[in-house]
């Protein structure tokens with residue numbers, strides 16, 4: 161895969177109450193941002209576990225974003241503090257596995273920040289493009305029992 | 314296929330006696346789980362119904378049942394092979410921790426991964442590039458990070474092992490491109506990915522030229538020593554657990570001593586599978602000041618630590634762990650020594666978060682690895 165036509169696959173985990181709504185705001189405002197992201201809604205950033213991120217990488221994601229409400233705004237009060245702890249563990253595991261640090265990112269986005277959302281995604285996609293395709297894309301076993309046979313998008 | 318599995322594991326000879334169910338630690342706490350039932354289901358039903366049985370994934374593959382079976386049915390092999398078939402049909406055990414550890418193992422099958430896993434080797438520890446010894450570290454760096462919230466400190470085991478090896482005059486090779494041994498993938502039926510890891514590790518080991526592999530994990534020991542040759546043919550290295558290595562080295566090492574009462578958890582892979590019971594005990598007994606106390610169920614009758622292969626960890630596992638911790642405490646020991654990094658993680662987990670609702674004192678006992686115990690005693694702490 162040449163650098164030029166490399167279209168990164170990005171998985172974004174977004175909490176229901178802020179960042180997912182922020183993406184909606186971006187949509188309602190008709191703000192353009194790269195279509196490389198697959199958004200996965202979770203109830204709270206504190207629900208995201210290392211396993212989610214690692215699974216995304218295992219299945220060939222080139223980048224993963226972990227997002228939630230700003231501190232103090234979490235719908236469940238302390239969910240995003242929990243997220244920070246879990247993110248630290250995930251970050252260290254990802255580093256140990258030799259996956260570049262540019263591929264994983266933690267961001268807080270509120271429901272009103274549609275513009276910022278679009279900017280962040282743009283920036284992230286650019287960053288991931290710079291590091292290139294994930295080293296795991298070449299894993300022969302790069303398919304779990306459930307998604308086996310799905311066409312490359 | 315099923316016919317072949319039945320023949321291979323001698324399931325035909327099952328007498329339906331139920332001895333296996335009587336000794337099984339899972340059956341003991343979980344109503345309805347019965348190895349006997351699974352054997353008879355496999356043999357008596359003409360269809361593949363058994364592959365959908367949830368019970369197929371409950372087994373710890375601890376081998377307790379097998380040792381008592383009058384017909385010598387190879388129950389753990391049966392479980393392993395049936396899981397392989399079930400996996401092909403899309404079934405899976407309930408992965409603990411959201412499948413994080415399974416993902417780590419599968420990610421490690423990527424051919425050009427550049428892991429960053431050597432950070433734990435501090436400057437006082439010596440390794441070399443041409444020793445005939447190789448220390449196979451296994452997943453300890455990953456466990457240390459992943460289980461940092463329960464303070465598993467799995468890398469203490471690696472550091473202690475290396476320190477002990479150095480003191481015995483060995484500066485082993487440690488390889489940066491080592492992968493997970495694949496034990497858990499194998500035992501949960503993912504043979505395809507297991508093969509990739511096995512192939513990779515055997516090649517890496519070959520490249521180093523090392524002839525003697527030391528492991529601090531009984532699962533790595535068994536996988537490298539038994540399962541790799543089974544799959545890939547004869548290998549030209551020898552594998553031993555650190556306790557075996559120490560057998561004739563203990564007199565060389567200066568050990569200050571440790572005033573502690575200790576007891577020992579025999580890991581399934583080290584004990585029932587590899588038949589190593591004496592070596593770890595010899596290490597503990599060689600330490601001046603250590604008073605060794607045996608648990609009631611020890612050696613070949615030792616109870617498994619309650620979870621295996623990172624699947625199906627649940628309230629029943631915790632029950633097994635609680636009971637075992639109480640048993641360890643009842644010996645009057647201050648330290649529960651284990652020789653498997655996973656036993657340690659499982660018991661520490663039972664003590665920590667989950668333990669908040671329980672009376673803590675009941676389960677409170679220090680848990681450390683055999684290597685860490687020896688390293689402490691050498692320092693005289």
Ligand code: SF4
Pocket residue numbers: 326327328329330331332333334348349352378381382383384385386388
């Ligand atoms: S102990 Fe052996 S013979 Fe008896 S029921 Fe179990 S598998 Fe069958």
Ligand code: SF4
Pocket residue numbers: 333336337338339340348371372373374375376377378379388389
């Ligand atoms: S191997 Fe252990 S857990 Fe599995 S059925 Fe036998 S005794 Fe029970």
Ligand code: FES
Pocket residue numbers: 175176177178179203204205206227228229233234235236237239240
């Ligand atoms: S609800 Fe958004 S971070 Fe908790």
